[in-house]
Amino acid sequence: MIQGKEDKISLLLVDDHPMVQGGLLACFSYYDDIEVLGVSNDGETALAKAIELKPDVILMDVSMPSMNGIDATEIITEQLPDTKVLIFSMHDSAEFVRSAIQAGASGYVLKDTSSEEVYYAIKAVAKGNTHFSSSIAKTLIENPAKLENDKLTTREQVILSLVAQGLSSKEIARELNISFRTVDAHRRNIKSKLNIDCLVDLVRYAINHGLIEE
């Protein structure tokens, strides 16, 4: 599907360490079907670059200054449904992987896997499939999924906080620079996860949990 345009997969590299970027770029230069559109050092600029470049795949580190890769993934997949995010991290615990999946990532590869595997993972997620490093897959199987629906994502929690502070969906949409419909979708998700129907209860819930001040 992607190859329709150029036969090449466009890639945005997000990693706060230039030497890692350099090493990867050196490896990817041996593959003809990957084109690196740009690089970025943190979550915030990754967001801007992603919206500007609209890459097919983003190779996303997790631990980064300003905004971590998981939170960035959530916002990017929310705004660019055609862009796939492949998490590329040293963190191998199940919680990171689950959070990444919850945030909308299509795959998760560890930084100690070979560049060859990274290449195949990029190809897989670009096709709309998922890819997980073998040790990651093993971890997921060993820690059988409690449905990750049991916690709110960072984005959802931000919206809950704004709702509880009395902002309307329209105001929240403006505040976060997203569509009104997206906000409403988030609100529905929040309500179903918290099992709460009305606004008053949402506000009380947020106060009781110390999310906002009374």
Next chain:
Amino acid sequence: MTIPLRMLYISVIQVILTAVITYYLVTNQYRELSENNVQTLETFLISQKEQELKNYTAIALSSVEHMHGLNSESNQQVVEEMFKNMLYNDEDGYFFIYDDQAVAIVHPKQPDRVGKSWWDLEDDNGDKTIQILLQRAHEGGGFYRYNWLKPSENDKELKLSYSVYSDKWKWMLGTGVYLDDVYEQLGHLQKEINNHLNNTKQIILIVALSSIFFIFLFGFAVNLNHKKRAEEKISQLGQRVIDVQEEENRHIARELHDGIIQILVSIKYSLEATSMFISKNKQEKPAPLIQAEESLKVAIQEVRRISHHMHPQILDELGLSDAIESIASDFSKRTNVKVKVIKPVLRKLLPDFINTTLFRVVQESLTNIQKHANARNILIEISINNTWLTMMIKDDGIGFDVEETNNNNGIGLRNLVERVEHHLGTLDVESSDVGTVLTVKIPTASFVNHFNDANIKAK
């Protein structure tokens, strides 16, 4: 301010010295004064008595002389009759008359003495009483003290008599008072004075003792207060040391993870690029390169392990709940003890320092359970209601003696308690032979709005 024990002792010694000196001076002065008084009083009382005696004898003498010369035979009888009834002081006061041969002429209280001579009558000291009285009378009247039968008591008492001589009758006439009354009165006075001295002694003693008591009480209170403040300071200092240490750990962990490991990873990809270059040139991959790649992999894992041990980054990236889930599943894998984690739907609510504290509590608890509890199931439950975040760690192990651990080697536990208290929270442990429950409570006020501050306002 602290008061050294030595200073307390010096104060106490000073109080004791003051008390002793005061007592010595006051009682001495008082005793001197009162002795003077007693003496003055004695002199006064005696002289009063003497005056009385002089007066009485003067009256009696003039009465007797008045009757002389009429009919000496019958007059003597009249005189005897007269003196029989001339009594005073409840009958202890009477007049006696002897002639120059010490023959008793009149003696109302001892009539059997009349008519006999008492020339050789001696008292216990060998003094010839009647002779002396006669002698005083011949000298123109004089006082004499001697022991004589007191009629009202029928016993010998000290008597002060005054005797005069009647030239007309050639008689010695006298009367006397018993001095035991006087001395009894003086004795009372002396007793009163002694009582007074005793009272003074008691008052000084009480004042001194209560002063000493208050000195100690004051010293104790001041030192206790100081000790408490010192302990608070130490606790605060300890907390600061822990904060600094945790911060340092976090920093080094991050340096390792985001610095060293990333460099190692970049080297890894450089090596891979090298091997791809070699294979492109249709050459076999050299063994040292394979070796290098393998070693690098080990190095990356090692550094990761160290970094994770110093400070798990998952705590910063995903929050406490996920960090706990992560060590819980690691723990289960390692020990085969089941760990169930119940956590709130919301996350990233806590600031770093509370996160770290609660994480260390879980870490320490799991270590303890693994070492001592022999447990099969562990439940870690985090819940938040209006005012408190509650974290409960419950196991079904054999338990331990909380008191004893607190007293002996519970440094880990005490350390955790202090860290929790630093966030205004509480940490309680209840243990029995069917398991242990550790409960940490942190007031919501300690973290309210943290998520907003970190995730919304920053933008």
